[in-house]
Amino acid sequence: MIGLIAGVVPVFFMIALGYGLKKSQFLPDETWRPIEKLSINLLYPGFLIPSIWGADLGGGSAGAAAGAAVVAVLIVAALTLLAKPLMTLDGPAYTSVFQGVIRWNSFVFLPVIQASFGAEGLALAAVMIACIIPVTNIACVAVLAKWGAGQKAVTPLALVKAMLANPILLACLIGLALNFARVPRLPGISDTLELLGSAALPLGLIIAGAGLSFAEVARRKWTIAGTSFVKLIVMPPLMWGLCILFGGDHLAQGVAMLCGAAPGAAAAYLLARQMGGDAPLMAGVIALTTVVSALMIPVLLFVYHLT
Structure with missing residues (x-):
């Protein structure tokens, strides 16, 4: 148990390293955007x-975890x-609260899963990502289109x-297409x-x-704290309970629980900036949820391993 929690610690040390590199x-500053683009589009x-191509998706666990994540997001x-x-709150601020309670950072989620549950957990996590990204993106774009500053309807x-x-x-x-088609591992490409x-x-x-910025946390502490409470206190047990159901x-x-405990997504900031949200x-919200998730995830793992 201690080893599992200790395995998560390097994840947040790496986040702290990134924050220190940026602040120092x-x-x-202009180099970070190309690095992010390389990571998202290629790495x-x-x-x-x-990960998905080689996953065993024959059982019901992947569907249960993905279903729990999607239903939890829809409920919240x-x-x-x-x-x-x-x-x-004004319209733009509301859109950021909305994004804050349902979107999560796969950059943090996947390494935590790897440290906690290994390759089998990563396969489940990847399937969850495939199911949840369309849901969160459609919901957030629709809310921004309605309440973002200067927005027109999105077709x-x-x-x-x-x-x-x-x-x-x-x-x-x-990955899902290759998995369902039972395409064998291809030497060289794989x-x-x-x-x-x-x-x-x-x-x-x-x-x-x-990408972390704490400048706004003190000024709007109650709005950010309330959003973070829903994201990190309400969402993890909700996903966990639905997965059991x-x-x-x-x-x-366990994977569903940690999905709920992942912090806010940096992509939410970019979308807020593009569509008239309160960036x-x-x-x-992203900054506070990242810090609090570093405390919450070990606690949740401890509780999980008691069950």
């Missing part, structure tokens, strides 16, 4: 495709929409194009993908740390 100006697909999204009239075709332009989603779909993928997780963590085994339950508020 070890690398110029992470190199990791995800072979619906409740957040119902609660909007009670919130004293279904534009939404589909945006989904298909997401390299992480595409990598998941390619090795190349795995070599690319070996760099994805550590570099992704450094990028996640470099859907018949997931112990491994699937500074979004940055604050």
Whole structure:
């Protein structure tokens, strides 16, 4: 048990390293965006495709974990929409709260899964990503289109194009297609993908740390704290409980639980900036959820291994 928790610690050390590198100006600011682009468009697909391609998806655990994640997101999204009239927030701020409670950072989630559950857990996690990315993106784009500053209605075709332009989603779909078609491992191609993928997780963590900004946390502490509470206190047991309800085994339950405990996604900041959301508020939510998740994940793993 101590070894499992200790295995998660390096994940957050890597995030802290990225934050320190950015703050110290070890690398110029303008270099981080190309590094992020390399990671998202090349390294992470190199990791995800072979992980899903070689996964054993014959049992019900993958479906239970993915179903739990999707249903939990839909429940929290619906409740957040119902609660909007009670919130004293303008439209752009509300969109950042909405993104903050349902989106999560796969850069952090996948290394935590690897450290906690190994290759079998990673395969389940990759399937969850393939299922949850379309749901969260469609919901967030729709909310931003309605309440973001200066937005026009988003057409279904534009939404589909945006989904298909997401390299992480595409990598998941390619991996699933290869898996379902029972395509055997291809020497050379598989090795190349795995070599690319070996760099994805550590570099992704450094990028996640470099993107943290705490400037807004103190100024809007109650909004950010409330959003973080839903994301990190409500979502993990909800996903865990739903996975049990859907018949997931112990491994699937653990992966679902950690999916709920993953911090806010850096992609949410970019979307807020592009579609008239409150980008500074979004940055604050991402920063606080990242710090709190470093405390929550060991606690959740301890509880999980008691069950």
